[in-house]
Each structure stands twice: as structure tokens, then as C-alpha cells.
Amino acid sequence: MVGGAPGSVLIVTESEDVHADAMAATLRNLHGITPIRLDMREFPSETGGFRLGRIGTARTLAHVPGLDTVTAVWWRRPRQCRVATGISSADDEFRQAECDGFLQGLLWSIPALWVNDPGADRTACRKIVQLETARRSGFAVPDTLVTNDPSAAREFVAGRPGPVVYKRTGTGRANFTETRLLGPADLDRLDTIRSAPTTFQDYIEADCDLRVVWIDGLEWTVRIDSQSGVGRVDSRLDTAVAFTPARLPAAVSKSLTTLMGALGLVFGVLDLRLGRDGEYYFLEVNPQGQFAYLEIKTGLPIFASLANFLVGADAAVPGH
Structure with a gap:
């Protein structure tokens, strides 16, 4: 893991992220800064701690030197901690929550410029929030229905003046899914949205x-x-x-x-x-x-x- 100097930039992302590689090269070439990189999946295999007292605070991750020098964080593509499983489902969930709570708190407490603020980032990733906020901001937004109700979906599609597209509603790291025009075969499969809310929109x-x-x-x-x-x-x-x-x-x-x-x-x-x-x-x-x-x-x-x-x-x- 590469450390940084005072005024460091921290990039939180997957270790294989090519965007982070390019940003690291850009920061070195333009500003002489070697950023700190952190893949959150490396915890708790590596140790860490947060110390607070009258003289201030100290944040440590054994494999990531210089956290307390960070002045900017690129919250690029964070992941959950990688916690070993197999003891019991209850124990696994407890340890996952404890590790995620520790590492997120350790990082989010850093008084730095955040790109983006993790709370805002999480909310903004919700596509329904985006669409409603865009409409209120003055954007034209295609007529949209997000639902897991097959009957409501059929009614929406039947009432539109032209073609309709459908696409995923979530933003997780599942396999790439394209936006597609809804066809007769898709109408026959609409009952499957019961367990996977789907976005339907006018095709522009x-x-x-x-x-x-x-x-x-x-x-x-x-x-x-x-x-x-x-x-x-x-x-x-x-x-x-x-x-x-x-x-x-x-x-x-x-x-x-x-x-x-x-x-x-x-x-x-x-x-x-x-x-x-x-x-x-x-x-x-x-x-x-x-x-x-x-x-x-x-x-x-x-x-x-x-x-x-x-x-x-x-x-x-x-x-x-």
C-alpha cells in the first residue's frame, strides 16, 4: 500500500480500479502527490484503530500510513469489509456490521474534502431520488413507473403513446444490464418483476x-x-x-x-x-x-x- 505526504489525497476504491490508477498518475505528474489507496476489503485482515483523548484523535490502519494527513478523499468505489464467514449466520452478520461500522466511521470522521460526501453519495445513488430531484430542478424527465406490480406495469405500458424501455432500478455491482425496448415477449414475463422492482420509461x-x-x-x-x-x-x-x-x-x-x-x-x-x-x-x-x-x-x-x-x-x- 502506498503512503502519502502531508496534504494527502485518499482514494477509496477497489484495488483493480483503472480510474484510480489513472488518477494516481495524474496527481503525481501534475502535483507531485502520491495518493494513499485503500481497498476496504483488506479489513479486518489488516488491523486498525481510532484513538480519541484530550490531545486530539488518531486514526490508524496498519497497511495504510498517513490517514491523519489526508485533506481530500475520493470516495470512488467503496466496498464492504471482507469478513470470514462460516461460524453462524448471526455471528457473521454481527462481525460484518462491526467491521463496516468501524472502518466507515474511521474514514468518515476524517475532516477532509469529500468527493463525494458518503451520505449524499448513498442517497443520490437511489434512482427514484434522482428522477424526482431532476424534475424539481427543471429537467425534462421521461414519464416513468418504478414498480414490482405486474398489473400496474401492464397498465402503464398500455397507456403510453409510444414505445417503452425498461431497466434496472438498483445500482449494485451486478453484471451489466442494458436498457431495452419492451417487446411482446417481455410483456409475457412481467410477473417476474414481483421480486425485482423494475423501471419503465417512455422511450425518447x-x-x-x-x-x-x-x-x-x-x-x-x-x-x-x-x-x-x-x-x-x-x-x-x-x-x-x-x-x-x-x-x-x-x-x-x-x-x-x-x-x-x-x-x-x-x-x-x-x-x-x-x-x-x-x-x-x-x-x-x-x-x-x-x-x-x-x-x-x-x-x-x-x-x-x-x-x-x-x-x-x-x-x-x-x-x-
């Missing part, structure tokens, strides 16, 4: 899709020519189409700023869809979203911008 006929990386008010917007390839329904399915830097209209930027402020986020990756009707539709925001491929495709200095923010500099990058 698109001019293009946009992916926006938002860093404390700064927008890095990429236009994805999704309608020219196989990702017409879900732009994530085709990265061979054109990706070009773009700008949002002022009114959309205002709604975006309102949304992120209401969610309490300083960072997020948003998916918008520009409809053929000229409207910019909100689809979702991911507080831990992927963006490396956007930089590779367009040359936008997104990693440098986020690195600047983490070290307390202006997120803007000279020349952009």
Missing part, C-alpha cells in the same frame, strides 16, 4: 446522447452520436460512434447545477438524451460513474480537472 426518440462529467460546477460534456450505431436505445453499447466535446444550453446547465446542489454532490457523471423534439431529457446521474473512455475519445482533461479539485485548486484546466 433521440438526436444524440450526452454524457456530462460535473466537477463542482464545471461541466465536461461529450456528445455521443448514439443513433448512428447499435447503441440507439442504450448509448453504452457502442463506443465506436463519434464522441465529440459539446456545450449545454444555459438553461440545462442551470438545472444541472440545481440538481447536483440538491443531491449534495460535488462530482457526478450524468446521462442526458437530446430528443428529436429539441428537449434535453435527464436519464440518470452516477456519483461513481466511469469517464476514462470519454477522455480517451475526446482528449478532454477530465482527470486533470478532478485532480486539481482534490488538491484544492481550480478544477478548470488552462487552455480548456
Whole structure:
């Protein structure tokens, strides 16, 4: 595990996260900082402690030196502690809760700049919260039903004027699931949503899709020519189409700023869809979203911008 100097940046994520690798390289190259990295699955195999007394506090993890020097945390892709199981289900649950409670408390007590605040991050990951907040922030949002009631789903689909898509409602680390158009075969399988609440939405006929990386008010917007390839329904399915830097209209930027402020986020990756009707539709925001491929495709200095923010500099990058 790599340690850091005073004014360190802590990246909490999976050890195999390529975004963290790229950020570590960016921080070294631009700011001479080697960040601290932590994969929470390494606890309790490694020891840790929190000491509080009249002279102050001290946080220790045996394999992660320098926690008390941290001034910024990128809460990138945290995981649960990896606790051995097999004694009994009750004991396993108790030890998992104790380990998670300790490590989360140890980290969350660090008085640092958080990207993002863990509480806000957790709430903002709930897609129903996102959709309602986006609507109140002035975004156009496709008509939506989230339900585990097959009858309600059939009624919604039957009452829509055009095609409907369906997609997952949660944000866990299950296998990738694409957004799909609802067809006759799917209608026959609707009883299966009883144990898996599903999101149904009006399908927006698109001019293009946009992916926006938002860093404390700064927008890095990429236009994805999704309608020219196989990702017409879900732009994530085709990265061979054109990706070009773009700008949002002022009114959309205002709604975006309102949304992120209401969610309490300083960072997020948003998916918008520009409809053929000229409207910019909100689809979702991911507080831990992927963006490396956007930089590779367009040359936008997104990693440098986020690195600047983490070290307390202006997120803007000279020349952009």
C-alpha cells in the first residue's frame, strides 16, 4: 500500500480500479502527490484503530500510513469489509456490521474534502431520488413507473403513446444490464418483476446522447452520436460512434447545477438524451460513474480537472 505526504489525497476504491490508477498518475505528474489507496476489503485482515483523548484523535490502519494527513478523499468505489464467514449466520452478520461500522466511521470522521460526501453519495445513488430531484430542478424527465406490480406495469405500458424501455432500478455491482425496448415477449414475463422492482420509461426518440462529467460546477460534456450505431436505445453499447466535446444550453446547465446542489454532490457523471423534439431529457446521474473512455475519445482533461479539485485548486484546466 502506498503512503502519502502531508496534504494527502485518499482514494477509496477497489484495488483493480483503472480510474484510480489513472488518477494516481495524474496527481503525481501534475502535483507531485502520491495518493494513499485503500481497498476496504483488506479489513479486518489488516488491523486498525481510532484513538480519541484530550490531545486530539488518531486514526490508524496498519497497511495504510498517513490517514491523519489526508485533506481530500475520493470516495470512488467503496466496498464492504471482507469478513470470514462460516461460524453462524448471526455471528457473521454481527462481525460484518462491526467491521463496516468501524472502518466507515474511521474514514468518515476524517475532516477532509469529500468527493463525494458518503451520505449524499448513498442517497443520490437511489434512482427514484434522482428522477424526482431532476424534475424539481427543471429537467425534462421521461414519464416513468418504478414498480414490482405486474398489473400496474401492464397498465402503464398500455397507456403510453409510444414505445417503452425498461431497466434496472438498483445500482449494485451486478453484471451489466442494458436498457431495452419492451417487446411482446417481455410483456409475457412481467410477473417476474414481483421480486425485482423494475423501471419503465417512455422511450425518447433521440438526436444524440450526452454524457456530462460535473466537477463542482464545471461541466465536461461529450456528445455521443448514439443513433448512428447499435447503441440507439442504450448509448453504452457502442463506443465506436463519434464522441465529440459539446456545450449545454444555459438553461440545462442551470438545472444541472440545481440538481447536483440538491443531491449534495460535488462530482457526478450524468446521462442526458437530446430528443428529436429539441428537449434535453435527464436519464440518470452516477456519483461513481466511469469517464476514462470519454477522455480517451475526446482528449478532454477530465482527470486533470478532478485532480486539481482534490488538491484544492481550480478544477478548470488552462487552455480548456
